[in-house]
Amino acid sequence: MLDERKIRVLCAIIDSYIRVAEPIGSRTLSKEYDLGVSSATIRNEMSDLENLGYLNKPYTSSGRVPSDKAYRFYVNKIINAEEIRMDIEKKEEIKKILTRESREIDQLIQNSAKILSAITSYTALAISPQIKKIRLKHIQLVPLYDKEILVILVGDSGIVNNTMLRMDKSISSDQLNQISNFLNKKLKEFTIDGLEDLIKDDIFKDMYKFKETIDSVIPIISKLLEDINDIEVYADGVTKIFDFPEYRDTDKAKSFISFIEDKEQLINVLLNDPLNNGIEITIGDENIYDTIKDCSLITTTYKLGDMTIGKIGVIGPTRMDYLMVMNSLKLFSSNLTEIFDMLLSQW
Amino acid sequence: MLDERKIRVLCAIIDSYIRVAEPIGSRTLSKEYDLGVSSATIRNEMSDLENLGYLNKPYTSSGRVPSDKAYRFYVNKIINAEEIRMDIEKKEEIKKILTRESREIDQLIQNSAKILSAITSYTALAISPQIKKIRLKHIQLVPLYDKEILVILVGDSGIVNNTMLRMDKSISSDQLNQISNFLNKKLKEFTIDGLEDLIKDDIFKDMYKFKETIDSVIPIISKLLEDINDIEVYADGVTKIFDFPEYRDTDKAKSFISFIEDKEQLINVLLNDPLNNGIEITIGDENIYDTIKDCSLITTTYKLGDMTIGKIGVIGPTRMDYLMVMNSLKLFSSNLTEIFDMLLSQW
DNA sequence: TGTTAGCACTCTACATCTTTGAGTGCTAAT
DNA sequence: ATTAGCACTCAAAGATGTAGAGTGCTAACA
16 A cells, blocks of 8 residues: 555654654654655655545644554554564563562552553553452351351452351351351352352252351342452553643643543443453544543553453553553563462462 | 721622632722722722732732632631531432442542532542541451461451461361450450550460461461551542633643642641541641642541541632532531441441 | 755744733822 | 722733745756
8 A cells, every 4th residue: 555665754754743742844854864855755755645644734834743544554563563572671670569569459450550650651541350250269158246247258369359247146157167168169160250140040949958048148249249340440640641742731631631530431441342362552533432532542451360351551642652652561461460370379 | 907897808809709710809899799888998908908918919900819818817707607507408418329329438438529529519538437446346267278267357347457378287267266266355345556566565475375376377467457557548520620710721730630649648638637626727828738839628527436537628729619618528527427327336 | 757956835833012901009089 | 088080000812923844836857
């Protein structure tokens, strides 16, 4: 489609525009990039590229600005040329910080977003791991006081959820253990997703002597399972958006920040496409929400074992340093996956 | 100090400025408020008020703007005149929403901030209850698998913290119970604060037969206690700040939002003065951080039993509708305290 | 035939100037 | 003590001018 020279011109424009955020003219371009042709020739090429939809003019006689189509072309080129590199040294450095400063999983994700935002200078987003996909290891009913029991769900990565429950009559520690054991025998090694269905199937009918207790416990477990579904989203470096000239406009900044504040929307954006593998890039108009149609979103996934359980990414103006961000994300994807693997092997 | 008429003029200016956010001139004032004197007289009074430090002029021949001193005067007047009212109907309405939509304590606080921001149109802040001050009710060691035990701390309001622990050798359920019972007998009914000291005192020396186990468990409990110290801060309606003309300036908006993003600072601001009772107002220059020296902060406390455990409040431009905010805060203080009392009585 | 120099034209950004209107402060009259 | 009147001030908004970067076209050139 595009000949060699057009590609070089286009990439030069994108490269330049990403840095200066101002329409690029043919003369500046010929001065700053060694394209081997005069500004007049570049002018002609630019005119062609505009007709092909890769460039836009803000007004009649201004320089050109890359279109979403141009960024898409540029990004695909980077990916196909396998230009993404992983800086092992940097990776280990980040991993050290992450493991040192994160006691809990949620904190790990939160810290990841923080560091990611710091090194990319864009707003970072992350969702907490969807532990529904983690296997449930254990259900434990613990007697607390007379008539009060504690229901605990334990997954691969530790306690998954718990609650207290008051019963109508007291139950002995023995009885509770029997029930716990029964539940464990039946439910162990199902994913939490699967467990919900099992409960609905009323597999407990042969435990008739504890019917009353089980009838009380099951809705509680169901509720706990529901709670697990709560996804946490973290955003860090939201105010970084103010550093970009295209967001000097208060209204634009407001709508961006409002967008980030709305956790619901963030979740939708992050989970838009299913958790398939690798780096994913949504450019400008490709976004589902109008508010961020002048933003690009770059995300990657992290895994537990062989299951993708979460996402982390960066959002910023379409004029984004795609290569740098992709390189950075690679570090995090790899680090998080390794850390989760480590956690998994601990239990 | 100020005679009757000066007070009326001052309050009229503040009232007007809170609404329009623009310097108030003598003529406008005489037209919109029935002060019974001409604009020339008001002009003289304004001149006096300026000399007394209650008014400022942005430039030589502009209208007047209230100073921090003026707001302080105005707020004290409101408080002394006991103008703060509680709308019982509204209170119940909010209470209903809060109890319906909040399953957990943190969620309760988060929802409170959300609603508070919605009804006041300012940014709302809240800190999670400092449950260190809640009495610890129970410590439970639960056998999970061979050599793995679960350590659970239970407070008035439910599970306070927990973790899993791997031991070198297996311990029977019985032994664990013995240890649990012992710990409970000794530790029950101390606040978590106090408990930390008890542990340091090594009160366990007479449990020599479980020495090894206890030696493993105690640092874990200590760590759990430390974790509890984590204070969560919630901010809601951050972007409301964009609605105020004084924050149309991108840099001001950025520094405000950056401030809100920094949880550390928020905690300092909210816990600046100890958790004494009632509504507290910090106006402009009275703030400890420079970034918000043109903001006012209005907070109130909520209690559990007779102990103050948290704070909720509102931050916005010094030109703030103080009375409305105080009225709203009163609803929340009262509601949250009632809800916590209810939770307390449940256990 | 593709490339380039040259030139007329366009449009923004910026600076400067002017006008308008709300406001003050002073003075003299009530 | 209060008020009307007037001169003066200043920001905000509009008008005007200029500089600079850019485009598109044409004619010359290799």
